[in-house]
Amino acid sequence: MNGANLFLEFLSLFPLKVKGENCINSEGKIFCSRCKEVCPHLAIEFENNTPKVDTQRCTVCGLCFSECPVNVFEIEIDLTEFYKDKTPLKVGCFLSDWELDIKVPCLGMLNEELLTSLALHSGEVYLDTSKCSICPQGGIYKYIKEYIERANLLLHYHRAEGKVKESSQPPESGEEEEFLKELFGEEEKVRKPTLSKRINVPLWRQLFFEKVKLLRAENLCYQPVKEERLRFAKPIFDPNRCQSSKVCSFWCPTRALSSDERGTYFTQILCTDCGLCQKVCPNSALTLEKSFVPRNNVMAGKIPITRSEKKICKNCGREFIATQGQEYCLYCQKDRQMEKLIKDFLFGENNG
Ligand code: SF4
Ligand code: SF4
Known part of the structure; x- marks a missing residue:
């Protein structure tokens, strides 16, 4: 058997499975193409916005598995x-x-x-x-x-x-x-990590978390770390733009973002920096900051990042969601801002 055949036979032991339904690309839009970009053998193409792997080209190098921010690629290895x-x-x-x-x-x-x-x-x-x-x-x-x-x-x-x-x-x-x-005699065996394939958090993140949560809390760094190269991010909301539409938490594939009537919550360990929340926000109210707090990987769970409450607009009387204690709905806020701009322009000191 020659080297190439041996190579192919070995690869057939580890077929790559693709769970296209987990991909973050939604109907009609491609938000992510990391797998296609990283594949050195041009084996990945998108069909109906989900990745399809050409098995004739794929060599199971695993880069797509390493780069995909959700659980789409699976290699038959325990x-x-x-x-x-x-x-x-x-x-x-x-x-x-x-x-x-x-x-x-x-x-x-x-x-x-x-x-x-x-x-x-x-x-x-x-x-x-x-x-x-x-x-x-x-x-x-x-x-x-x-x-x-x-x-x-x-x-x-x-x-x-x-x-x-x-x-x-x-x-x-x-x-x-x-x-x-x-x-x-043998030391007591360390427990092997457990994985869930039902949640859309990549297996590498689950394994990382399983091990990192065993670290001693008192030794951990409590300072946020800004490190562009790592797959940790935190969404920062602009309260003047956020209308609490909850689109971000609806689309977040890993459930790092969740929300209820009181606000939006974030769980850092679940966020794999896929970028989807930033792309789908209709008001561009959210930017992803590449930072993480090592302690949060171990101890912190869901933390509130926006607070919202139902209010009645003082001007038009319509019900609206206030994210920053505002008294006026977005439309009336805009009207008031415009009114102020016009007044400043007509009667402001600089125009005297
Ligand atoms: S890397 Fe993952 S989420 Fe991104 S396009 Fe490929 S399969 Fe979809
Ligand atoms: S919080 Fe945003 S970047 Fe993080 S996993 Fe959810 S959608 Fe992706």
């Missing part, structure tokens, strides 16, 4: 099996000649959040990148390098021990540790 009581953890692809703890079709499927959760579990994670330069996939290494850098940033911001390293040589195996375990 990710919870990655969490082994081993340190250092040796990870590589099918070309690697290391004695691996985790073998994946391509390292491209391990984005920063997956790598971080592995490092939180195992302490040290070594990726065999020695074969990237001869890999027939091509073009993936730059993503792998970026994911490693971002994973180490995440560990740093969470003040967590652990490191993700790339290497061309296998690390020393924890033989001493193995010996001690044999001598004194």
Whole structure:
């Protein structure tokens, strides 16, 4: 069997499933095309606004899985099996000649959040990148390098021990540790993370959260971190524009935004920076700020970010939703602003 056939046979063990119905593109509009943009083999096209994968071109590099902000791509691998009581953890692809703890079709499927959760579990994670330069996939290494850098940033911001390293040589195996375990009996096994495929939060975020919530709260950073490269964002509302239409929370695919008659709420760990809320807001009242608070990844749940109450407009008597204690409905507010502008123009000091 030649190399190409071997490659195809190996890939057939890990078919890529596509759950197009989870995609954030709605009827008639394409809001996101990250999977198509990242695919190095041009295997993804949109049909009826949802991604379709050409299996003849797809090499299961996993970049679409790593980049999609919701749960659309699924690789037939039990990710919870990655969490082994081993340190250092040796990870590589099918070309690697290391004695691996985790073998994946391509390292491209391990984005920063997956790598971080592995490092939180195992302490040290070594990726065999020695074969990237001869890999027939091509073009993936730059993503792998970026994911490693971002994973180490995440560990740093969470003040967590652990490191993700790339290497061309296998690390020393924890033989001493193995010996001690044999001598004194196995340590209690660390619980494997659990995943839910019913919610539209990507598996890499779920695994990250499962591991990060075990961190000791007193050691965590309480300061917001602004880091463009990480997939954490926070919607900032302009109270003068927000009309509490709740369109943002209706469309938020991960339920990071939710609302009731008293306001809108935000759960940071669920937000994967998909950008949809900002794009669908009819009043451009919302902008996404790329920041996160490491502590919120562990402790904070749903926090209110806008408050609203039903009021009667003092001018026209119509019922409206006030988001900032306003006394006039939006139409009367605009009329009053216009009236003021005209008065200033006609009688203002600058025009005297
Ligand atoms: S990356 Fe995910 S959400 Fe974005 S277009 Fe592709 S499938 Fe849809
Ligand atoms: S809050 Fe906005 S950016 Fe975050 S997941 Fe929801 S829609 Fe996407």
